Amino acid sequence: MNAWLPRTLAQWFALLIGIAALSACLLLGLSREPKQALLSYLFAFFFFTGLSIGSLALLMIHAITGGAWGDCIRPPLLAAARLLPLMALAVIPVLVCMHLLYDWSAPATFGHHMQVRQQTWYLDPTFFVIRTIMYFVVWIGWLVAFTRNMGDGVRARRIAAPGLIVFGVTSLLASVDWAVSLTPHWHSSIFGMMVGTGWLLGACALATAIAATWRDREMTVAPDVLHDLGNLLLMFVLAWSYLAFVQYLTVWIADLPDENAWYIPRTLTSWRYLAWFLIAFNFALPFAVLLSRAAKRHRGWLRAIAVMLIVASCADAFWLIVPGSRTGGFALRWTDLCAPVGIGALWWCGWVGQLRAARSTWASSAAAAGELEQSHG
Numbered sequence: 001m002n003a004w005l006p007r008t009l010a011q012w013f014a015l016l017i018g019i020a021a022l023s024a025c026l027l028l029g030l031s032r033e034p035k036q037a038l039l040s041y042l043f044a045f046f047f048f049t050g051l052s053i054g055s056l057a058l059l060m061i062h063a064i065t066g067g068a069w070g071d072c073i074r075p076p077l078l079a080a081a082r083l084l085p086l087m088a089l090a091v092i093p094v095l096v097c098m099h100l101l102y103d104w105s106a107p108a109t110f111g112h113h114m115q116v117r118q119q120t121w122y123l124d125p126t127f128f129v130i131r132t133i134m135y136f137v138v139w140i141g142w143l144v145a146f147t148r149n150m151g152d153g154v155r156a157r158r159i160a161a162p163g164l165i166v167f168g169v170t171s172l173l174a175s176v177d178w179a180v181s182l183t184p185h186w187h188s189s190i191f192g193m194m195v196g197t198g199w200l201l202g203a204c205a206l207a208t209a210i211a212a213t214w215r216d217r218e219m220t221v222a223p224d225v226l227h228d229l230g231n232l233l234l235m236f237v238l239a240w241s242y243l244a245f246v247q248y249l250t251v252w253i254a255d256l257p258d259e260n261a262w263y264i265p266r267t268l269t270s271w272r273y274l275a276w277f278l279i280a281f282n283f284a285l286p287f288a289v290l291l292s293r294a295a296k297r298h299r300g301w302l303r304a305i306a307v308m309l310i311v312a313s314c315a316d317a318f319w320l321i322v323p324g325s326r327t328g329g330f331a332l333r334w335t336d337l338c339a340p341v342g343i344g345a346l347w348w349c350g351w352v353g354q355l356r357a358a359r360s361t362w363a364s365s366a367a368a369a370g371e372l373e374q375s376h377g
Contacts, residue, residue, distance in 0.1 A: 003082075003357040004350060011349045018345030025338040026093055033333065034100045039322050040335035042094055042101060044343045046178060047202070047317035049087045050195070051347075054203030055080035056143055057167045057196075060160035063150070069228040072221045073207035079354035080203060081143055086350050088136040090343060094178070095129050102128075104184045123184055128177060135174050138166060171196035179320050186262040190250070194243040195320070201236035201282075202313035208233060209306035210355075212299045223297040230296025233306065237290065241283040262324065270329035274319050282312035314340065 006012045029037025055077040062070025099105045104123040121127075142163050149155040172192025180191055208229045211221045221229075251259045265271060286305050295301040318336070 003353040005353065006349060007353065007356075011352055014345040014349040014352075018342050018349065021338045021342030021345065023342075025335045025342055029333075029335040029338070030097070033335070034097070035325065036333045037335040037339075038094070038097055038101050039325055040333060040339035041343075042178065043318045043321040043336075044339040045087070045090050045094060046321060047314050047340065048083075048343050048347045049090070050199035050313070050317065051202050051206060052080050052083045052087055053139060053167070053171060054199035054201070055207070056084070056139065056146070057164060057200055058203050058207070059150075060146060060163045060167070063146070063153070063156040063160040064164075067228065068222075068225045069232060072225055073204075073211050073229065075355055075358035076207045076210040076351075077203065078147065078358040079351050080206065082147075082354045082358075083347060083350050084136065084140050084143055086347065088140065091132060091136070095132060098125060098128065102181055102184075104181065123181060128181075131173065131177055135170050138170055142166060168193075168196060171199060182321065183262050183324050185258050187259075188247055188251075188262075190243055190247040194240065194247060197236060197240045197243055198313060198316055201233070201240050202310060204229075204233055204236055205306040205309035205313065209303050209310065212303035212306065226299065226302055227293065227296045230290050230302055230305075233309065234287065234290040234296075237283060237286050237309070241287075244278075265327040266319065266323045269323075269327065271319070271323040271326075273330060274315065274323075278312060278316055278319060281308055282316060 006015050025037055025041055029040070058070075059074065059077050059081060062074070094101065102123075104120075105125045105128070142159070146156065146159045146163060149159055172195075175192045175195035179195070180186065180188065211229060212226060214220060248263065251263055266275060286309055289295050289301065289305050292301075295305070322336070
């Protein structure tokens with residue numbers, strides 16, 4: 001419980017900034033431009049929830065595969081994953097005001113497409129709320145079960161193996177519910193995999209940035225481990241880029257009105273510049289730099305690429321959520337800044353506290369392992 005309480009001036013300041021920014025977004029924004037304010041809030045919620053879910057998935061991947069790369073980034077990953085209860089609270093405004101976000105939740109504006117009418121059993125407000133609650137119940141339940149057994153490698157692997165399957169299914173369904181259903185007559189069989197991979201990429205970038213920043217003796221990361229983290233980032237960059245390209249190529253080849261509906265405002269208006277930004281900074285530049293062995297072993301280069309990928313992941317969440325409701329072209333609202341600052345400040349405040357606790361536990365475990373090794377030696 002102490003890890004949740006602010007202990008430093010920076011945490012208290014972040015807490016106050018977060019409360020003020022969210023109050024402005026949800027109170028003032030809802031009174032002026034309710035749908036646009038909620039879109040801003042949804043994109044920020046989508047991004048930071050992805051960081052927490054992706055961190056939990058990476059922890060489970062490491063439990064199965066092992067390796068020094070996961071040991072050094074365990075504290076930031078664990079700290080981010082433990083913020084899932086905070087994100088469960090953050091989803092409440094989305095559920096309460098869903099009728100302002102999703103056209104299908106208001107019968108009068110539901111539309112007349114046959115495909116949409118066939119989806120009424122799924123696009124039901126009550127069912128939507130139940131599904132969202134179940135996602136967080138499953139995620140938090142798996143988090144508790146996994147973290148309690150992290151010290152036992154065999155039990156951790158037994159929990160992590162089905163947990164990764166659960167991650168794949170729930171991230172697919174959650175991305176469809178929260179993002180795809182903003183355009184209810186559009187569908188994609190790749191979207192969920194692309195979002196899940198993007199969440200893993202963002203979480204890996206955050207943990208890598210922290211690992212490349214630590215300077216104290218206990219937490220210093222060796223060049224070989226930095227190289228492994230760089231390879232992991234490169235793999236996620238390629239996987240995300242491949243899925244994003246295949247989805248676009250499939251829609252472009254089919255050239256069907258219902259499928260084009262999602263891409264038209266994103267590629268045929270000034271929103272396309274954001275798409276080019278993602279191509280450059282979420283694929284091309286990281287790919288080019290991470291091909292270099294020297295760059296992956298250099299703290300400064302690896303940290304810079306990781307930070308760039310975090311920013312690009314945030315821009316990707318914005319691109320997935322917002323353009324469909326601002327079809328006239330690229331446009332920003334003041335709530336687009338307030339929402340990520342508000343949720344981000346609260347997320348960072350909690351993350352710092354959890355990171356402090358996770359680092360302490362990690363250092364104690366490492367010291368105990370070192371003493372055990374010396375005694376056997």
